[in-house]
Amino acid sequence: MTYDEGGKVRMLVHDEGDDVAIVLIDIAAGTDCTGSVVRTGAPIAPVRAVDDIPFGNKIALRKIPAQAQVIEYGAPIGVATQDIAPGAHVHVHNLRSGRW
């Protein structure tokens, strides 16, 4: 379901320790999101969105300092180009590849 029973927007993470999750509906800033791990279904800590985030985009689950690696799939997927707040939209404006 796109919404959990509590009416909160659902998000999915690939790995328990990931810094980011994927939201499964267009959400507005201020929305509370709850989520689970894809393969195990284990719940993850909820987060409140601080940006509008479109379907299929990433939301930060915790504070990520500028220049820190961003972890998804339990692996680095790039480097934060600015401080990223919990609940922020994570995409090309604040994350870039570590390869090019």
Place this chain on the structure above:
Amino acid sequence: MVANVKVTGFRRPGGRFGIRNHVVIIPVDDISNAAAEAVARLVNGTLALPHPYGRLQFGVDLALHWKTLIGSGRNPNVAAVVVIGIEPAWTGLVADGIAQSGKPVASFSIEGNGDISTIMRATRAARDLVGDATAIERTECSLADLVVGIKCGESDTTSGLASNPALGVVVDRLAVAGGTVLFGETTELTGAEGVIAGRTATPELRERFEGMFREYADVLERDGQDLMGSQPSKGNIAGGLTTIEEKAYGNIQKTGSGPVVDVLEPADPPTRPGINFMNTSSAGAECVTLMGAAGAVIHFFTTGQGNPVGNPIVPVVKICANPQTVQRMAEHIDVDIHDLLMGELTLGQAADRIVSAFAATARGRLTAAEILGHREFILTRLHRSA
């Protein structure tokens, strides 16, 4: 178990099974396309494979051209072949390479004859080949008898979350059942290449894989280039993918979890059952064409934002988990598993749905790309022409 799913196919000389029964007209070079297409218009049941190359190529690029044309003719989805080229030597080279597979081949060259006479002679040959091909009956085989290619395209975050993991379950089931699967997309492993290297079955294979990966990275470095703007593509970014590393981790979900049993050059036929890596472009139609030339008779293609790619001889099965795409581009999607993304379906159930589509396609049901006329026969070039 996929090994128990019985389907029917066309058993070719040499024992491989195909699931289509095409008579193809292969032009050796660009200037033979017109004659090849003329024959295909005149003879029902034939299919021309026009392409833009075949003149003044050299070295490994020319070798890959031959390997791709010959391999496509040898593909078990092909019953018989007419080869048309400008002159007899290279025409004969392609025809002989295909004929070694044991299937019927007729070849014609245009120089000294002209298009019209060539078309007339090739049309008579094609007419007889179609008669014989359509008399071939399907016989029972298992899904594990069918060589499979896999690729993702116009990927987005739903690919890594749902469609690729579901295909990965199918790949593992096929490998356990003794099937043969090809995956490639060398540049699209960037960031996750260590995971694939770690899955190679022997140190020698690992070295070969790492060599292929470095080769493309060295080309970029030599030319002072990177793939920013191409990898990820604009479509990927619109779908929420931000970096090549994120795309790569999503990509490898579809390769399952088993060992990588071989590391193949482009268009090389696999000889080992299991999960095989092939050094290919990440461009959809090029990759599907190379895997077809290696003998893949079906291709599973996951997409997030929607990609209509097809191939003239290999049915391409589209799998999608994006709930928006399965509505907006429904006519291109063969397997809709958006309910997996929504948590209403398990990974195993999604895999079952792909296996059902595999069996239906093998038995003859046309894929969306076949129905819509997608016949992208796209040859990979390594050099510019001499």
